[in-house]
Amino acid sequence: MSTQISTPIPNTTVTRDLRELDKKTDNIYESIVIIGKRANQIAVDVKEELNGKLAEFATTNDNLEEVFENREQIEISKHYERMPKPTLVAIDEFLNDKIYFRNPANEDENE
Numbered sequence: 016m017s018t019q020i021s022t023p024i025p026n027t028t029v030t031r032d033l034r035e036l037d038k039k040t041d042n043i044y045e046s047i048v049i050i051g052k053r054a055n056q057i058a059v060d061v062k063e064e065l066n067g068k069l070a071e072f073a074t075t076n077d078n079l080e081e082v083f084e085n086r087e088q089i090e091i092s093k094h095y096e097r098m099p100k101p102t103l104v105a106i107d108e109f110l111n112d113k114i115y116f117r118n119p120a121n122e123d124e125n126e
Contacts, residue, residue, distance in 0.1 A: 024099040024107050035110060040118075046109065049116045054105035065095050 036050075037043040072088045108114045 024103050026097070026099050026103075029103070031106070036106075039109075039112075040116075045118065049114065050102070050105045050109050053108060053114050054101040057101035057104050061095065061098070061101065065091070 033043060036046040040046045040049070068091050069088065072085055105114070
């Protein structure tokens with residue numbers, strides 16, 4: 016699964032109005048848990064993708080004399096370093112209704 020980000024997400028810290036985060040759940044803590052779980056999912060996906068790409072460059076010999084600089088490997092690493100952090104992506108997805116979530120405790124109360 017490739018993690019391509021279509022909307023412009025800032026790479027730096029953004030000041031946010033916390034009231035925006037609890038509009039969908041009516042509970043800021045529940046919103047933070049949802050965002051945190053999604054950020055972990057994104058981080059795992061990105062890490063697996065990066066490890067898969069870097070595995071192509073792995074050598075079977077650990078001889079220091081044979082280790083050399085690989086430009087393509089460096090460019091791949093730089094690309095992933097420039098990507099927005101998983102938390103920023105998760106917050107953006109949450110605010111733009113791109114995350115599906117449910118609370119079984121609330122569903123029990125409604126029945």
